Amino acid sequence: MMEKMIFGRFIPGDSIIHRMDPRAKILFVFVFIAIVFIANSAVTYGILLGFTLLVVFLSKIRLYFLINGLKPVFILLIFTFLLHIFFTREGDLLVDIGFIEIYEEGLRQGIFISIRFLVLVFITSILTLTTSPISITDGIEVLLGPFKRVKLPVHELALMMSISLRFIPTLMDETGKILKAQMARGSDIGSGPVKERIKAVVPLLIPLFVSAFKRAEDLATAMEVRGYRGGEGRTRYRQLDWRFKDSLSLLVLAGLAGMLWYFRV
Amino acid sequence: MDILLKEVGYSYAKDTPFEKRALTNVSLHIPSGSYTAIIGHTGSGKSTVLQHLNALLKPTEGSVVIGERKIEAGVKAKNLRDVRRQVGIVFQFPEQQLFDETVLKDIMFGPMNYGVPEEEASRRAHELVEQLGLPSEVLAKSPFDLSGGQMRRVAIAGVLAMEPDVLVLDEPTAGLDPRGRREIMDLFHQLHIQKGLTTVLVTHSMEDAARYADTVAIMHDGRCVVTGDPAEIFSNEEQLRDYRLEPPRTIRLQRKFEEKAGITLDAISLTEEALAKNIALALSEGRDSE
Secondary structure (H helix, E strand, C coil): CHHHCCCCCCCCCCCCCCCCCHHHHHHHHHHHHHHHCCCCCHHHHHHHHHHHHHHHHHHCCCHHHHHHHCHHHHHHHHHHHHHHHHHCCCCCEEEEECCEEEEHHHHHHHHHHHHHHHHHHHHHHHHHHHCCHHHHHHHHHHHCHHHHHHCCCHHHHHHHHHHHHHHHHHHHHHHHHHHHHHHHCCCCCCCCCHHHHHHHHHHHHHHHHHHHHHHHHHHHHHHHHCCCCCCCCCCCCCCCCCCHHHHHHHHHHHHHHHHHHHHCC | CCEEEEEEEEEECCCCCCCEEEEEEEEEEECCCCEEEEEECCCCCHHHHHHHCCCCCCCCEEEEEECCEEEECCCCCCCCHHHHHHEEEECCCHHHHCCCCCHHHHHHHHHHHCCCCHHHHHHHHHHHHHHCCCCHHHHHCCHHHCCHHHHHHHHHHHHHCCCCCEEEEECCCCCCCHHHHHHHHHHHHHHHHHCCCEEEEEECCHHHHHHHCCEEEEEECCEEEEEECHHHHHHCHHHHHHCCCCCCHHHHHHHHHHHHHCCCCCCCCCCHHHHHHHHHHHHHHHHHHC
């Protein structure tokens, strides 16, 4: 069940996207998110969709895998699509079956919003799928660097992030293990009435919390033993390397923005 | 209860880039009433096999027959509760599954899930706590206040309280002190005989496998490569080394003794007691012939 989820997962690879500097990728995603809102017509949304598919292609991640892994998102997508279809009452009336009335503008809005949603989810997923959590954290730490002046604990935030990311797979594994052990004892989360299911969560959550706290304590001790004392004066083992292709990727994005602006209605 | 694995294959995370094959064409018959040890090097697929024994994992190829139930690859299996009640699993580090307020409630959790009345479940808990050598005061305590060894025993009691027909043990004594190990393994063996259980022991310990099992299966690279009688399997040192295993200590000592003394003992020694007896026998024979 959880094996197919791809949120926050990293797939090692050697595509051009994988090799980009994490800072470039993070900037790219943020700028892209802003650019998406320029689009407002069939042509511009088409360009956005094409561009996104191109990025997916360059990342060498199979589209099928991406779509399969994002299934839960599609439920949300369909829901917003339906909301737009049923609640926008502008333009020509297209369908009218009793209480269901679908207007042209509703259909248009529905499709546009869905595309917008889709490209955002795809691009952000590509970021996490092609960048190891450690690189993302490094990138964020550097990008947030200027905020140190206003006393933002940048290093600590980055450390917190990398620790949480590091422990997601561990906790997932542990959840699976405990789930199986309790299933073997006859507790069943997957079936039965809602009340029973909620009750079945307790035997899963308590052991999980107990071990998470224990792990946290062990980790703190291990860090202290190895002389960790915060970010002050700490050097880096992994150096980030900004290259021409990273600048180029941002230029391409500027080009995309220009194009969208040009074709905007 | 018989368990039959037929050409079972299993891949984790099937159809994703993370797909990982764990089992290939595993066929294994666990006859009713037998004590089967599954041994193998780390990563050989022992634990994956174990989870097929009560349908926690369903094969991606082949089929598993558990008693009357057949679980086939590609066929949706529903209502596995019955199977899971009949096959109890003690997982590695089972103390991780403790959760309830008191030890008593935790032990009663399993049986009550399967519809055993409260009084009966409580009776079983009291009995098991005694059997496992814990003081009866622990019943009222929180499981998190116990020592590691005690937690382990409570967790084992929680599985035994379901009174399964088949008991599957995954390294049940890992991390315990030598005396605790022996006590718990002896208890499992005693239950095996008393209640006519079918026992499956997954272990790294060749000594335990040699001492308790009547059938041994070797796993290697996701395949079940050898099954047979422990005396036969453990006397074939070359084969064991091929699968990166060592013979049990008793046999290693026996071989050294034979080499030094220049004689061959009549039988292979699977336990310390047997080894002592065999050596004593050989020595007295030696004296007679002089």
